[in-house]
Structure formats: C-alpha cells, structure tokens
Amino acid sequence: MIFENRTFRSRLFKLFMLIGTIPLVLMAIFSYYNTSYRISDKIDNSTQENMAIMEELIDSTIVNLGSISDFIVENKEIQNILKKTEYKTYEERFEDVQKVYTIVNSIEVRRMDIPIYILGLNTPYSRFTTQPYFSNMYGSKQSYLIRKFMDYDRDKFFYVHRKVDGRESKDTVLTIVRKIRDLETDTVLGFVFLDIYDEYFDNIFKKFNLYEDSNIFILDQNGIIITDNKYKTETTFKYNDRCLEIINEGKNNPFEFNMKNMKYKVYYTTLKNTKFTIVRLIPLRHINYEKRIIIETFIGIFVILFISSILISYLLSNKISEPIKKLSTTMEEVEKGRLDISIDLTNCDDEIYNLGKTFNKMIEKINILIEEVYMKKYLLKEAELKNLKSQINPHFLYNSLESIKWMAKLGENKKVSKMITSLGRFLRYSISKTDDIVTIREDLTQIENYLKIMRLRFEDKLTIEYDIDQTIMDEKMPKLLIQPLVENALIHGIEKNTDKGIIIIKVYRSAENIVFEIIDNGMNFKKDFKMGIGLSNVDKRVKLYYGKEYGIRFNRVDNKTYCKLTIGENLQGEEVHGESINS
Known part of the structure; x- marks a missing residue:
C-alpha cells in the first residue's frame, strides 16, 4: 500500500x-x-x-x-x-x-x-x-x-x-x-x-x-x-x-x-x-x-x-528534485526582473518538460503584453493630444464670417479681401495635420493673422504691443498654444471695455523655462474666474507635454489681467518624458 x-x-x-x-x-x-x-x-x-x-x-x-x-x-x-x-x-x-x-x-x-x-x-x-x-x-x-x-x-x-x-x-x-x-x-x-x-x-x-x-x-x-x-x-x-x-x-x-x-x-x-x-x-x-x-x-x-x-x-x-530545482532557479531570475531567459529543456521528457515549455511561453507572452501595454498607453496619449489640439472656437469663426458679410454689404472690398486672406491663413494653420511641433516664430505668425482679423472687428478700440525675446524665436513648442490666450484677453477683457483696449504680448526666458505672458487692461476679470474649454485644453496639452508643474496661471495687478503660460525647454524633437508623442 x-x-x-x-x-x-x-x-x-x-x-x-x-x-x-x-x-x-x-x-x-x-x-x-x-x-x-x-x-x-x-x-x-x-x-x-x-x-x-x-x-x-x-x-x-x-x-x-x-x-x-x-x-x-x-x-x-x-x-x-x-x-x-x-x-x-x-x-x-x-x-x-x-x-x-x-x-x-x-x-x-x-x-x-x-x-x-x-x-x-x-x-x-x-x-x-x-x-x-x-x-x-x-x-x-x-x-x-x-x-x-x-x-x-x-x-x-x-x-x-x-x-x-x-x-x-x-x-x-x-x-x-x-x-x-x-x-x-x-x-x-x-x-x-x-x-x-x-x-x-x-x-x-x-x-x-x-x-x-x-x-x-x-x-x-x-x-x-x-x-x-x-x-x-x-x-x-x-x-x-x-x-x-x-x-x-x-x-x-x-x-x-x-x-x-x-x-x-x-x-x-x-x-x-x-x-x-x-x-x-x-x-x-x-x-x-x-x-x-x-x-x-x-x-x-x-x-x-x-x-x-x-x-x-x-x-x-x-520526479521532482532536479527538474524542480532548475525550474525554481529560473523562476527566481524572472522574479528579479529578468524576462530574457528561458528554461533549459534538455534531457527532459516528462511532465516537467510540459511545465517548462508552458513557462517559456508565459515569459514570451509577458514580453508581448508589456510591449502592447506600452503601445496602448502611447496611442492613448497621442489621441488625447490630437483631440485637445483640434478644437476650434465656433464663435470666433461665426463672428468673423458675420463681419465679412457686413463689410461686403457696405462695399468695403479691401477690408473683405484682407480679412478673408487672414482668416484663410489662420484656418490653414489651425487644421493642418502636419507639424504638431512648431517654432515660437511660427505660432506668433499665427497670432498676427488672428489679430489682423480682430483689428478689423475692433477698429480703433484695440492696441497691440509686443515684447519678444528674439533669441528664443526658433525654440520648439507644441502648436496652437498662444492663440487661445490672446482670444481670452479679447473676449473676456477687451470686448466689454468702453475705453480703448490694450493687449501686451510678452515672450521671454525664465530660468530653464519659456514664458508667454498676455496682459490686458480689461475690467471683467473675477476672483472666481474659471478657465473655459479653450484655455483648459491648452493647460491640459502643456501638462501632457511637459509635466504637471507647467501650465496657465492668472493674476490681477494694477487693473491689469496677467495670463501667464509656462512651458519647458526640454522638448527635443518629438519626445517628452521618454515617451514619443508624434502625430
């Protein structure tokens, strides 16, 4: 027995x-x-x-x-x-x-x-x-x-x-x-x-x-x-x-x-x-x-x-001693993080052989799954960035077309031509699927096209001043970050002003960061101000690219509203924090 x-x-x-x-x-x-x-x-x-x-x-x-x-x-x-x-x-x-x-x-x-x-x-x-x-x-x-x-x-x-x-x-x-x-x-x-x-x-x-x-x-x-x-x-x-x-x-x-x-x-x-x-x-x-x-x-x-x-x-x-010892040793190596090894199945022709073969397949599958999880995480971040970047304010487009309509009715053909040209350049840049990473110079050019449109709307009510550090104009940055800040200053600051509105656009280097500062003399800033969809999208994109310590900050000093966007200088090519975010 x-x-x-x-x-x-x-x-x-x-x-x-x-x-x-x-x-x-x-x-x-x-x-x-x-x-x-x-x-x-x-x-x-x-x-x-x-x-x-x-x-x-x-x-x-x-x-x-x-x-x-x-x-x-x-x-x-x-x-x-x-x-x-x-x-x-x-x-x-x-x-x-x-x-x-x-x-x-x-x-x-x-x-x-x-x-x-x-x-x-x-x-x-x-x-x-x-x-x-x-x-x-x-x-x-x-x-x-x-x-x-x-x-x-x-x-x-x-x-x-x-x-x-x-x-x-x-x-x-x-x-x-x-x-x-x-x-x-x-x-x-x-x-x-x-x-x-x-x-x-x-x-x-x-x-x-x-x-x-x-x-x-x-x-x-x-x-x-x-x-x-x-x-x-x-x-x-x-x-x-x-x-x-x-x-x-x-x-x-x-x-x-x-x-x-x-x-x-x-x-x-x-x-x-x-x-x-x-x-x-x-x-x-x-x-x-x-x-x-x-x-x-x-x-x-x-x-x-x-x-x-x-x-x-x-x-x-x-049948347990030697084959199990071999299997145990290999498992200990895997537990330490080594996923590039496998069990030696030489001289094995019994149940241990099947166990070892299954273990080897498991290690292979783990490596495949690790790569799949990484790719899914990368694709998810890429999709989120594209979604945030692609949102264009429909009210701006509607107001621009409405202005063009009334200028056309009034026979102001030159203004119509200028506004359509600027609007076309603005939209072409906004919806372009290429070059998600641009230079500061290129994004500021987009701002100039946008402000040409807005000057035709506001006429003499709007004054724009620039204070740009020319040494950083060729630095790389994500596309379409500055325009929502300027639009916010116009819509929530200048538009409701009875006096002449002034917007100051500053770009400068601070320590190892680059700062975009939009200053306006509008009177509509509230202490409980909350960012809308446009500004929120910009803030989320910046945090995805550079980290949680970067983004948008608001302040009110001497009857002026300061909107400050801070980004890092560590955007090399298209990689941030070790992860590719190419579109």
Whole structure:
C-alpha cells in the first residue's frame, strides 16, 4: 500500500498531503465565516461608488442650471425689458421676445431639454419661454404660486411638484425658481423658472443595474420626495420619518430597515451643493442570495482543489528534485526582473518538460503584453493630444464670417479681401495635420493673422504691443498654444471695455523655462474666474507635454489681467518624458 511504503516518493507524497490539506481545511473554515463579510463589503463599495457617480451627475447639473438662472437674472437687457410697464405696439413686444430668445439660446439651454419661463410683474405681456406656449402654472402674478413665491425670504429656491407637460408628454418634478430683482432698486421685477423633467432622473437611473423590488429616491433638503425609479406617485410626499432620522444623523453608512413588510439595505448620500439626498433601497434577499451562491461555488472549488491536490501530489512526487530545482532557479531570475531567459529543456521528457515549455511561453507572452501595454498607453496619449489640439472656437469663426458679410454689404472690398486672406491663413494653420511641433516664430505668425482679423472687428478700440525675446524665436513648442490666450484677453477683457483696449504680448526666458505672458487692461476679470474649454485644453496639452508643474496661471495687478503660460525647454524633437508623442 502507498502509505505503508517507506520510499522517498511515499514520504514526499505524505508530506504534500499534510502541507496541502491542513491549510486548505483551515482556509475553508475561515473563508466560510469571512466570505459573507467580504461579499457585503464588496456590494457596499460597489453601490456607494455608483451613488457617488449619481451624486456628481445630479449635483453638477443642478449647479449648472442655477448658474443659468443667475445669468438670466443679472442680464441687463432682460432687466430693461422687465422694467417696462406697457407695450405700445405689437412690434415692440415682438422685438423684446426676439431679444430674450437670443439671450437664452446663447447658453444652449435648448440642447439640455430644460424649459425656461420668464415672468415679468409690471405688465401681463412680459412673458417669455423657450417652449411653444407659456405654462398656465406660472402665467399670472395673481396666481397662488406666484403669491406664494413672493412671500419666500430667499431669492432662489426649489419647488417640488409633478406637472404633466401636455405637448411633450413629459412630467416635470422639480423647478428651479429665481426672483429677478432690479439691480439698482432691489425691487422684484419678475421670476425665472427652470423645469426639470422626470426623464432626466430616469436616464440616470438606467445607467445603474437595479435589483428587482429595489428603488432609488431623490429627496430635497426637507426630505420631500422629488422622484423615484419605481412608483412615480410619491412626488411631494415626505419620506419615511424613521428612515429620515437615521439619514439625518449624517454617518453616511448603509443600514438595514423594514419598510412595507420587506427588509431592505439602505444606502444614501447627500449632495454637496444642493443638499439633496439620494436614497437607494436593495432588498436583503437579493444580497443574501448572492452570498449563498458565492459560498456554494467556493465550497465546490475547494472540493475540486482538495481532490486535485491529492492526485497532483501523488503524480509529481516521483520526479521532482532536479527538474524542480532548475525550474525554481529560473523562476527566481524572472522574479528579479529578468524576462530574457528561458528554461533549459534538455534531457527532459516528462511532465516537467510540459511545465517548462508552458513557462517559456508565459515569459514570451509577458514580453508581448508589456510591449502592447506600452503601445496602448502611447496611442492613448497621442489621441488625447490630437483631440485637445483640434478644437476650434465656433464663435470666433461665426463672428468673423458675420463681419465679412457686413463689410461686403457696405462695399468695403479691401477690408473683405484682407480679412478673408487672414482668416484663410489662420484656418490653414489651425487644421493642418502636419507639424504638431512648431517654432515660437511660427505660432506668433499665427497670432498676427488672428489679430489682423480682430483689428478689423475692433477698429480703433484695440492696441497691440509686443515684447519678444528674439533669441528664443526658433525654440520648439507644441502648436496652437498662444492663440487661445490672446482670444481670452479679447473676449473676456477687451470686448466689454468702453475705453480703448490694450493687449501686451510678452515672450521671454525664465530660468530653464519659456514664458508667454498676455496682459490686458480689461475690467471683467473675477476672483472666481474659471478657465473655459479653450484655455483648459491648452493647460491640459502643456501638462501632457511637459509635466504637471507647467501650465496657465492668472493674476490681477494694477487693473491689469496677467495670463501667464509656462512651458519647458526640454522638448527635443518629438519626445517628452521618454515617451514619443508624434502625430
């Protein structure tokens, strides 16, 4: 019998059995009690990650819509329109409707499918909307809602209700209400309403897998249900009081709760800006079912591994010493990082031969995978750089073509010719697929073409001054970095100035870096200024090329705005940080 045999093979087999079986048994006992906890933890983490994504989507959207309402409230043209106490002619009111329509469309709200209603209090005809008709709900200053809103002590608030939009066949569940106050007298001129459809929340819910009988609720600051994924009939009702008490403790930990004769695990999170609460209910039976399936699977795997360990121990115990030593030595070299070696299979004609052959193939595959991962990383960075570089401001192109149209109508043929020539050079340089790396001289030439166009638009209102270090004009740099900085100074600085605008373009060397500095005397710089898409793209491209310490910085000194772009001098050919970024 095997166990009575005192040969080396039998002793080795018995040793393998003890070494393999005892840890497996201990591991099985431990895992049985530990797996339940780990599964719950995994479900918790996965659910909370989904909740965090949902929180970011909803919070950012509500904040953006709040910014839209701020823009409308503070718009001077809308203020002037709402101050009117009567309309003398139909044409006068039609002109105001067109003005409001143009202002609202400038923020691209129609693409977001968010109805906007603007109600003036000084005349019954001061009603404007992005919809085909004005909602009766907001149609009169004598209505119950308007009188209720007037009594609120806050200028901006949320109104939870469920209203069916008959034309669109969509339910409105939340309205952002904002009082429009006269910027000079602080009297209330009217209201702006932004309706949010239930469809918006449904589209978010669809992105996350939901168990049967599970549900997601969106609550306002007072615990009132805005909407949910399942019932749709509880909008404006207050959520379960006991559940709200636990949520309001603010621990943000999931908990178990009995509701409607069913046990749930409750996950929740409070939105940072709006203070809304997202509550997700998952029936405990689904969580326990997954635990049972995984535990049963683990037990089956354990049995298979246990039986396999017995068979493998018996089969390998007779031929193990020298071939295994050779295999072990090679593996140690690989562990140290040597991937250019392989197992010598000379004089091997048994199972060790197959193991060694497989190991050699594995090393070969690892080398191939390392090269593939590197190439994927390189291609991903290249694609990201191309995407950032390719974005051209459509407003600039539209304004340029509009200027050409009016100059042509006025018969200013020479100006038209100059502007078309400069625009053609500008576009040819911008969309060119060759030479992503250019000299500073070439990019500054592009700026001159751009400013020729802008001078024709601004005429005598704009003065450009240059302070260029000529010794660095032939240094290499990524293409299209300077133009968005100059455009930002024009649009956000000079364009709204009533006085003559001055832009100073400086290029100089600072230590081992090159600095592009755009200075303007515009008065529209705000402390909470945030970079738009154009400047953000430039900043991202610079960081991809040179590193996180480089990029764009803004400062306001002596009534002047300083936009400083810093790049490095280490761009040699097309390689940065040891990685190729050729287009």
